[in-house]
Amino acid sequence: MAILETRNLNKRFGGLQVTSDVNLALEPGELHCLIGPNGAGKSTLFRLILGEYAPSSGQVIYDGHDITALQSHDRIRRGISVKFQVPGIFKALSVRQNLEIALQHHLEGHSLRGAIKSQLEFLNLSADAAQLAGNLSHGQKQWLEIGMAVALKPKLLLLDEPTAGMSPDETRATGDLVRALNAEGMTVLAVEHDMAFVRQVASRVTVLHFGRIFAQGDIDSIVADERVAEIYLGQGHGPHHG
Amino acid sequence: MARRPLLRLALSRLEGPQTLGRGRAFWITVVAVVALAAAYPLIEDAYTVGNTIYFFDWVFMALGLCLIWGYGGALSFGQTAFFGIAGYVYGIVTVDFGADHGLTLVATVVAVAASALFAAVLGYFLFFGRIGGVFLGIVTLAVTLVLERFMAQTAGPEWHVGAARLNGFNGMSGMPPLTIPWPGDDIVLSPDVPLYYVVLMLLVLTYLGLRILVNSSFGNVLVAIRENPQRATMLGYDVRKYQLGAFVIGSALAGFSGVLYTSWGQYITPSSMGLTAAALPIVWVAVGGRSDLTTTLLGTIVILSGFQALTIYGSQYALVVMGLLLVLTVLFAPEGLITALIGLPRRLFKGRKQREPL
Structure with missing residues (x-):
């Protein structure tokens, strides 16, 4: 049974159809990447899954x-x-404090302090624990947020461009982090532009274009798909990039 | 046995990341300040001490606004609505039922509960209706102005609750002061030294209680919501419930100020819910430093005493000065004057330290 399924998900803003009949299914343990040109509806799809937008029609099924x-x-x-x-x-x-707020849901006292400590070590942020989060480097901020997101021990993790603005080294480290989380059993759905990252992590790739599912498959078949190359090249920005 | 860890947990939350001041030096200062305040009636005459209570009365409302706005990030422009409701309810209950058998204390509870209930209903529509930002301020201001207008037209004899006449623009007066039942003779807390000690004690308890609250997990989430409501939601918190909780607690404190004020002066008028009255708590809290309980407390007392002094010499000009103070604060020390003063030495020191290597 799919852990996440969208059924004929539609979202319209006035006359603008942002997603059209999106049927996406994620198997448990999958590491799925969502790609597509700007304005393809990727972020909208995320917001529909998260409940920030109500769909115009269609359903979101999670865990049955x-x-x-x-x-x-x-x-x-x-x-x-x-x-x-x-x-x-x-x-x-x-x-x-950032981590405390994320963790205090299900922990308190000693176990809360212990969990914060191990999370700080996991994120390589122990030395900066007392720093204001706003003073961290861009990459560290991204990691802190990933740390907060996974502190809840989710079954499904959504990542919206997790490597945006990162250096190649940081991108690689983030890829390792995401893979490690996935290996622990977390299902991951990531929107990502960086094809190096997608190649590093994804087991399956879905291409969105004008709010519709345009292509789906493993990374090699997507990269080999000429129609996909075309929509990217139309933007002057191919999936071979990066 | 189960109680002790709870108490220890509460005490450990007296200091934390959400409040300024920690360590022995801070608490010695706090004790010294409270001791000085406690010694104040020894050096001043009873009349002056009685007037000083007036300043303390307002601080509860200021601390409540600090919780709602400073910690929770929701600017309520209408805390005076809850102040007025509690004041009138106290007046009605005590005029109708008298002050014997501890009834003024019952009236206090009823009045504060009425404020809290009204805040819960209003807050439910505001927060669950996702009304935020400047609109929250506009709606709450409108509510207090509507209440002022409504109470101002209750002059006719048909406006009464039992024996209690509402009296329109002139307001209610003649309600009994707080009275503590005591074997032999009840203790009447008129504006005098005993009332001073009661209010001082309540103020200290409220301050400490709020410190514990804002450093608790509730306070953590409240500050998280102020910083980034979307992230707080996406960590699984129902933002609306936390904002409503803070709003009800803060408004109950405004109600408590209303009761203290009404029983202290033995009157309450619609103008206590008017535009000027509604704007003043914002000035106290913003100028002192809204994001901390201590700076709010100090700011409120300092500004209220200054305002009082100005009123004696310049009457309405005092309000102009208040407005000017608010504008200057927003322009030059948006985090509050006292907060800026506290940060000044650190900033200077840091500046020098950074320059050292040159």
């Missing part, structure tokens, strides 16, 4: 339950988590 009518926080509590494109951290709070 229809969650289309649920509020965002209820979806999160059921095991979906997200890392945004722009680091969504609490800039005016310390790194430790």
